[in-house]
Amino acid sequence: MENKRRLVLVPCPLQGHLSPMLDLATTLHSKGFFITIAHTQFNSPNPSNHPDFVFLPISDGLTENDLLSGDFLDFIATINTNCEGPLKECLVPMVDQVACIIYDTMMYLGETVANHLKLPSIILRTSGATALAAYGAMPALQEAGYLPLQDSMLQELVPQFYPLRFKDLPLGISKSLESILQLLSIVCIIRTSSAIIWNTMDYLEHPALEKLRQDHQIPIFSIGPLFKFASTTSSSLLEQDSNCIPWLNNQAPNSVLYISLGSLVSVNEREIAEMAWGLANSGQPFLWVVRPGSVLGSQWIELLPEGFEEVIGERGLIVKWAPQREVLAHGAVGGFWSHCGWNSTMESFCEGVPMICSPNKGDQKVNARFISCVWKVGLELVNGLERREIETVIRKLMLDKESGEIRQRAADLKEKVELCVKKGGSSYNSLNDLAEYILSL
DSSP: OOOOOOOEEOOOSSHHHHHHHHHHHHHHHHHEEEEEEEEEEEOOGGGGGGGTTTEEEEEEOOHHHHHHOOOHHHHHHEEEEEEEEHHHHHHGGGGGGGEEEEETOTTTTTHHHHHTTOOEEEEEESOOOOHHHHHHHHHHHHHTTSOOGGGGTTSSTTTTSSTTGGGGSSSOSOOOHHHHHHHHHHTTOOTTTTEEEEOOHHHHHHHHHHHHHHHHHHOOOEOOOGGGGSSOOOOOSSSSTTHHHHHHHOOOTEEEEEETTTTOOOHHHHHHHHHHHHHHHHHHOOEEEETTTOBBSSSSSSOOOOOOOHHHHHEEEESSSHHHHHHHHHHTTTEEEEEHHHHHHHHHHHHTEEEEEEEOOHHHHHHHHHHTTTTOOEETTSSSSSHHHHHHHHHHHTTTTHHHHHHHHHHHHHHHHHHSSSSSSOOOHHHHHHHHHHHHO
């Protein structure tokens, strides 16, 4: 009987948030639930990729410029303000069928609407637990006088948060510390939600998850990596260029460095030149994702330095977007230069691919520090984008003696991930617990 087995999922319309929500939807559908995706018209998912779901578009009044030109927190606030009323109107006729609303942390209107309709709500956290703990520590750091940060403190360790340095704190997503603390009040406080779903593994983040369980006193279900439980259907908002796969087929095992800085990061003309010459001078084959418009002042790759393409010849391939999970699973790929967004980080772990860390903002900096210093499956570019360091770090990751040790740790981590999602593993068990919990609401 469909009654009370329908779940309404409310994703945030950004690639790093949308993909895990759709993976969760696919996973819960396989457990016998009926799925409705209540989504914004901005960055709308493709319903044809998920024929078993009901898609419910919500009026949002957003444009691409709202994301690119404004403050991120303003963007999130606008979504929540604009979509609350339309979501209520859409759900009223079907409220008797709905077991609960599952909403992305950033889409806190989901909780407001659930309360209005007298429905339970569950939060999906799409970032790592350690990063959220770092966010949560900032009010105390401000009270202790550590924030706002001084340049002289950047390399110092954060008290009681080893191995994070102050420069690794998830700042830089907004124009002011006050705005970041305002975000904390949105994403760190549970309010009335019944439970939290986390796209992570107990093995990977046990200390942070245990602390969060103690702090929140509500069920926490760590069922990552979510895409390991879901089908391979694409949820990419950008068109993927699969022509890179035949190119990879012609490369030697573990020889190719894959570069992708995610769906939002942009670089300027100097930075793209430093990346280009660092790659060229490393002598290593590479597959480089350069999103159209991600190089400031150009449509695509017009600002690549003169002579670069002649130097690299057939050794490198540049694409606009790639099927990342397929690329990382390819035997030719031996390293991943990443912005260290949580999805990319988990995808790299799942395939045992060591990383070069080039974080841009927010939780990426926390992830990068743990990748390089705790999980020890990657190396960080400590001086930003500078060609000599890029060349050195690429060679260190792909060729030097140390690369073998990093590669072995990455392979070991891949095995741990596989154990987590297999029958009897922590994520597998947590998924079953979640399904039972929803049915009990």
